[in-house]
Amino acid sequence: MPDIFVDTDQNQPQPPQPQKKTQETAELPLNGSLPPKPRHRHEIGTLEAFCEYPKGVTFQHQENDEEIILFLRQHFITNVPWIIITILLAITPFILIPFLRFSSLFPFTIPDKFLFVSLLFYYLIIIGYAFVNFLHWFYNIGIVTNKRVVDLDYTAIVHVHVAATKVLQIQDVNYVQTGFLRTLFNFGDVFIQTAGQNLNFEFLRVPRPSKATFIIQKLIGIA
Amino acid sequence: MDALPFLTEINLNLLLKIPVLVLVFLYVIFSLILFNKVRSLGRMVFISHINITILLDIVAFIHFALSVSLFFISLVIL
Numbered sequence: 001m002p003d004i005f006v007d008t009d010q011n012q013p014q015p016p017q018p019q020k021k022t023q024e025t026a027e028l029p030l031n032g033s034l035p036p037k038p039r040h041r042h043e044i045g046t047l048e049a050f051c052e053y054p055k056g057v058t059f060q061h062q063e064n065d066e067e068i069i070l071f072l073r074q075h076f077i078t079n080v081p082w083i084i085i086t087i088l089l090a091i092t093p094f095i096l097i098p099f100l101r102f103s104s105l106f107p108f109t110i111p112d113k114f115l116f117v118s119l120l121f122y123y124l125i126i127i128g129y130a131f132v133n134f135l136h137w138f139y140n141i142g143i144v145t146n147k148r149v150v151d152l153d154y155t156a157i158v159h160v161h162v163a164a165t166k167v168l169q170i171q172d173v174n175y176v177q178t179g180f181l182r183t184l185f186n187f188g189d190v191f192i193q194t195a196g197q198n199l200n201f202e203f204l205r206v207p208r209p210s211k212a213t214f215i216i217q218k219l220i221g222i223a
Numbered sequence: 224m225d226a227l228p229f230l231t232e233i234n235l236n237l238l239l240k241i242p243v244l245v246l247v248f249l250y251v252i253f254s255l256i257l258f259n260k261v262r263s264l265g266r267m268v269f270i271s272h273i274n275i276t277i278l279l280d281i282v283a284f285i286h287f288a289l290s291v292s293l294f295f296i297s298l299v300i301l
Contacts, residue, residue, distance in 0.1 A: 135260075
């Protein structure tokens, strides 16, 4: 009669079972490989927009074994419009106030104390404008790690959008680089397509888009 | 002054004072929001070497302090 249940001896030593590597714990797909590490990882500069294996950068919810492979921001040249606007706004009162004082456009004169406060307020607004624009550039960050892609978008004063996806869920990466300025300064848009209902990622106006695309493609195993 | 007789010195002062104070007060609120936002963003991404996140915190605080100062200056001067 065959045995229905055989109790195994609890004290008998069991052979070691190999640990199964689940999809969650796997760092890379089968074909994927990390880009070669540079010999000396350099500290990221204040205004640096493209950095491979940056040293000294951490982000919220970064895991212990998670390593940043690529750090991206918009090219610094994209800041030029707001810098020019700030300079123009800053010099405008020096031209406008003497002009208004000596012309008879207004039927009354503005008291000096109001002019003083208005001028201080005006320059404070200009400082705020420049600061907010700098923050928009500084905190629009794309991070590619050995485990996932993180996109931090700070588009408005009260709007911050953080999105992340696993490297395994990336299906395709491509870039677009059109226009004279983009070709001259070598920056463009990198698009990352993810599987299913997940969001697609866009790293807009980043420097060296071809290299960024190649690094991500290598990571997901299609390059 | 003849064209606009209602704009006496007192009326003009009052007409200018109230909107300026309201605008500066709104700007103080804006700068406070900005200060908090900079702090929260600094926690999201931290660049340790250059301490730029700390520098941005300080700039945001100075901006907030300047706007508060301007509000009190305008309250006293106007």
